[in-house]
Amino acid sequence: MIGLCLVFLNKNENKFILGKSSPQAEGGRFPPKPPARAPGRPRPRWRRRLPRPRPAPARPSFSRAPPGPRKAPPPPARLSSSAGGAARWRRPGGQRDFGQDASLGPQGSSVSPPQSMQPSSPSDDIHLSEWQMNHFAYTSDTSTPGQKADAYRAQILRIQYAWANSEISQVCAANLFKKYADKYSAILDSDNPEIGLNNCAENILTLARSQQNENDKWQSALTTANVMELKCVQEMMQNSEMLRSDKEATASVASGLPKLTHCSGDGKSVHRDGSSDCTSQELHILGRAPASKPHQFGMLSSAKARAAHSFLPVPISEVSDITSCVTPLFRDGESVFSSSPTLVSNFGLKQNSSSSTQSAFPSEMGNLGKRKAFLVSNEESSTTSSGFILNKPVNTEGKTFAWSGSKNNENKASGFKTAKEQLWVDQQKKHQHQSERTPFPSSSSTKKTLGLSRSRGVFGKFVPPTPKQDGNENTGTQCKSYGSTEVTCPTDERLKNIEPKMIELIMQEIMDHGPPVNWDDIAGVEFAKATIKEIIVWPMLRPDIFTGLRSPPKGILLFGPPGTGKTLIGKCIACQSGATFFSISASSLTSKWVGEGEKMVRALFAVARFQQPAVIFIDEIDSLLSQRADGEHESSRRIKTEFLVQLDGATTSSEDRILVVGATNRPQEIDEAARRRLVKRLYIPLPDTSARKQIVTCLMSKENCSLTEEEIDLIVKKSDGFSGADMTQLCREASLGPIRSLQSIDITTIAPEQVRSIVFQDFDNALKTVRPSVSSKDLELYDTWNQTFGCGR
Numbered sequence: 001m002i003g004l005c006l007v008f009l010n011k012n013e014n015k016f017i018l019g020k021s022s023p024q025a026e027g028g029r030f031p032p033k034p035p036a037r038a039p040g041r042p043r044p045r046w047r048r049r050l051p052r053p054r055p056a057p058a059r060p061s062f063s064r065a066p067p068g069p070r071k072a073p074p075p076p077a078r079l080s081s082s083a084g085g086a087a088r089w090r091r092p093g094g095q096r097d098f099g100q101d102a103s104l105g106p107q108g109s110s111v112s113p114p115q116s117m118q119p120s121s122p123s124d125d126i127h128l129s130e131w132q133m134n135h136f137a138y139t140s141d142t143s144t145p146g147q148k149a150d151a152y153r154a155q156i157l158r159i160q161y162a163w164a165n166s167e168i169s170q171v172c173a174a175n176l177f178k179k180y181a182d183k184y185s186a187i188l189d190s191d192n193p194e195i196g197l198n199n200c201a202e203n204i205l206t207l208a209r210s211q212q213n214e215n216d217k218w219q220s221a222l223t224t225a226n227v228m229e230l231k232c233v234q235e236m237m238q239n240s241e242m243l244r245s246d247k248e249a250t251a252s253v254a255s256g257l258p259k260l261t262h263c264s265g266d267g268k269s270v271h272r273d274g275s276s277d278c279t280s281q282e283l284h285i286l287g288r289a290p291a292s293k294p295h296q297f298g299m300l301s302s303a304k305a306r307a308a309h310s311f312l313p314v315p316i317s318e319v320s321d322i323t324s325c326v327t328p329l330f331r332d333g334e335s336v337f338s339s340s341p342t343l344v345s346n347f348g349l350k351q352n353s354s355s356s357t358q359s360a361f362p363s364e365m366g367n368l369g370k371r372k373a374f375l376v377s378n379e380e381s382s383t384t385s386s387g388f389i390l391n392k393p394v395n396t397e398g399k400t401f402a403w404s405g406s407k408n409n410e411n412k413a414s415g416f417k418t419a420k421e422q423l424w425v426d427q428q429k430k431h432q433h434q435s436e437r438t439p440f441p442s443s444s445s446t447k448k449t450l451g452l453s454r455s456r457g458v459f460g461k462f463v464p465p466t467p468k469q470d471g472n473e474n475t476g477t478q479c480k481s482y483g484s485t486e487v488t489c490p491t492d493e494r495l496k497n498i499e500p501k502m503i504e505l506i507m508q509e510i511m512d513h514g515p516p517v518n519w520d521d522i523a524g525v526e527f528a529k530a531t532i533k534e535i536i537v538w539p540m541l542r543p544d545i546f547t548g549l550r551s552p553p554k555g556i557l558l559f560g561p562p563g564t565g566k567t568l569i570g571k572c573i574a575c576q577s578g579a580t581f582f583s584i585s586a587s588s589l590t591s592k593w594v595g596e597g598e599k600m601v602r603a604l605f606a607v608a609r610f611q612q613p614a615v616i617f618i619d620e621i622d623s624l625l626s627q628r629a630d631g632e633h634e635s636s637r638r639i640k641t642e643f644l645v646q647l648d649g650a651t652t653s654s655e656d657r658i659l660v661v662g663a664t665n666r667p668q669e670i671d672e673a674a675r676r677r678l679v680k681r682l683y684i685p686l687p688d689t690s691a692r693k694q695i696v697t698c699l700m701s702k703e704n705c706s707l708t709e710e711e712i713d714l715i716v717k718k719s720d721g722f723s724g725a726d727m728t729q730l731c732r733e734a735s736l737g738p739i740r741s742l743q744s745i746d747i748t749t750i751a752p753e754q755v756r757s758i759v760f761q762d763f764d765n766a767l768k769t770v771r772p773s774v775s776s777k778d779l780e781l782y783d784t785w786n787q788t789f790g791c792g793r
């Protein structure tokens with residue numbers, strides 16, 4: 001699997017960035033808007049009212065692992081650094097190597113991280129490189145396919161934890177691994193590694209969520225979210241975080257050293273690429289080396305070196321051997337488990353087990369206690385079996401210490417320290433050194449992400465949304481559109497309390513597809529455009545300048561008659577600011593996920609935060625934030641409250657760059673609390689003469705048209721009171737004129753050149769059928785509201 005990283009080295013294209021691909025490439029379409037509605041007209045029921053509560057959809061039953069207090073998790077895992085099992089990978093040249101059956105254990109391993117991960121001489125590079133290794137993200141444009149592959153390996157680890165924690169049965173885990181191995185072969189077999197990786201990610205997540213047991217009758221409790229909630233996983237992540245901080249500190253100390261090869265304490269060298277002359281036994285011993293000598297290993301960059309560094313688990317993202325315990329198993333005609341010493345050891349399989357996956361598990365391993373005991377027993381083989389090892393201290397009888405408090409007491413009495421206790425002591429020591437030495441951000445500023453978060457580097461949340469150098473530039477800015485096939489449920493701390501299903505829904509259904517929109521595409525509304533540029537686009541492009549009082553508002557309201565370009569403006573904001581665009585109609589939030597509206601609102605903001613800078617465009621926001629009334633239903637009130645909380649920024653960090661753009665034709669119906677939060681209320685009026693002319697000119701420039709300047713002026717004059725949408729409709733209608741005039745010619749046989757050009761008469765005829773959609777009475781209402789609450793001049 002490590003080889004896989006090498007294979008994918010330098011393939012930096014990020015074709016499966018979540019929802020962030022170029023619109024040009026996608027060629028997506030902006031979703032159809034609901035029909036325009038005049039302000040005076042009654043609102044259709046589906047838009048107007050919040051839905052009545054319906055019984056919540058039946059949830060899957062958890063017959064084996066119901067939600068609730070979890071069983072005592074195993075102590076944090078200790079991951080050995082060496083790759084286990086046989087390697088099977090494609091060489092960069094395309095040549096496939098099946099021959100490396102020899103265990104890539106410590107003796108045989110030459111584990112080199114991809115070059116992009118290897119530290120260069122400046123210590124900053126090292127830390128960045130290390131950071132990338134730990135915090136890479138699928139969505140990061142800088143993450144290599146190898147890094148992405150590491151993330152998929154993390155999924156394997158989750159399964160292992162879930163199994164160790166009795167979340168899933170052995171057979172389930174076996175099935176998951178088998179299926180994963182099957183799918184994983186796609187990486188090897190596919191000509192396109194990206195496709196293979198995608199298949200793999202999709203399938204492992206699907207498997208983790210689906211029913212998986214012998215009879216396939218019960219719902220596995222394993223999900224991407226709840227595995228991350230497991231105490232053991234969290235502990236491990238925490239430990240990794242601490243270790244990383246320590247490594248950063250030690251790296252800074254070591255950066256002054258002339259060579260990137262260091263003595264491992266016993267005179268054996270550990271090379272810059274992480275390979276070492278140490279044996280596994282030595283590494284094991286070194287793992288317990290006093291933490292007071294961390295500089296000896298300060299420059300180690302591989303998981304292996306990390307394991308040598310301390311008694312701590314290797315961060316998930318760096319455990320390159322996790323997959324190596326899977327990939328080598330997938331051999332033609334052989335059982336997944338039959339030939340892997342690593343998986344055999346991890347899952348209690350005898351090396352000579354049968355080819356049947358199920359029978360590969362010893363029958364006596366059917367219960368939890370034995371399963372855990374078995375995990376422990378693997379510890380004993382840690383020095384001989386390479387791969388992923390759970391770090392549970394055992395006594396000679398194979399019993400586990402420290403599973404419970406009472407056992408902890410026993411340990412104390414006997415002077416024995418569990419891994420956790422040892423870890424704590426070590427960390428206490430290290431922390432003292434670290435606080436004196438490390439110039440780097442603490443773990444709090446480097447968020448742990450295991451999934452699809454965007455890599456923010458050491459600069460935390462700031463990601464300049466400037467055009468990426470991938471050729472997808474759009475007049476200096478970049479618009480993002482989102483391919484549904486690329487949507488995968490992301491895993492991130494910010495999303496951990498959100499139901500994965502909701503995240504998926506948001507990613508799939510709310511993220512907008514569409515072509516880029518430029519300011520020039522919007523005719524008229526010059527004041528609104530200038531204001532938006534000033535308060536939204538520039539701050540998003542230069543958050544460093546727009547701080548303090550200059551910081552942008554979190555919410556703006558675009559109000560005005562229907563069809564005047566409010567949605568167009570929202571889209572343009574997203575494009576021109578380089579932000580992720582979430583377009584959702586309020587009715588979707590309130591009716592699509594009945595009874596879960598407030599959860600959806602929370603999920604929406606969480607995903608937006610995850611994908612920031614983000615613009616959340618909410619059409620018909622009045623139906624979401626209508627004035628609160630006495631008879632209002634509880635569910636709609638909850639949605640409203642949640643929205644106001646999110647909008648207020650109470651749960652949004654001031655650093656978050658999320659902008660809510662609300663659009664409405666009925667500003668007078670918006671709740672005053674919401675109105676206050678939508679600080680910039682911009683009137684988007686009907687297009688004036690020049691704007692109407694611009695629309696006609698723009699639309700006709702793409703058609704075969706022979707209008708003179710004077711004729712256009714006349715059309716503009718006759719279309720007074722038309723909205724932008726009305727003008728578009730007028731042009732459409734006029735463009736049908738030449739077709740309608742083809743009375744004698746068969747439409748099926750006519751050549752396009754035979755269709756005459758559009759002339760003034762066509763517009764004249766069209767003006768007889770296309771009428772303005774906004775009444776003057778409505779306009780008065782807008783003017784009044786604008787004068788009262790609007791931010792226009």
Ligand SMILES: Nc1ncnc2c1ncn2[C@@H]1O[C@H](COP(=O)(O)OP(=O)(O)OP(=O)(O)O)[C@@H](O)[C@H]1O
Pocket residue numbers: 033035036037521522523524525560561562563564565566567568569619663664665687691695723724725726728
């Ligand atoms: N100012 C404009 N410039 C160019 N085209 C416009 C303009 N306003 C409206 N249009 C045209 O009308 C269509 C509908 O506009 P849009 O959906 O943005 O209006 P809206 O104000 O959001 O309407 P509603 O309030 O009904 O949601 C656009 O796709 C565009 O073709």
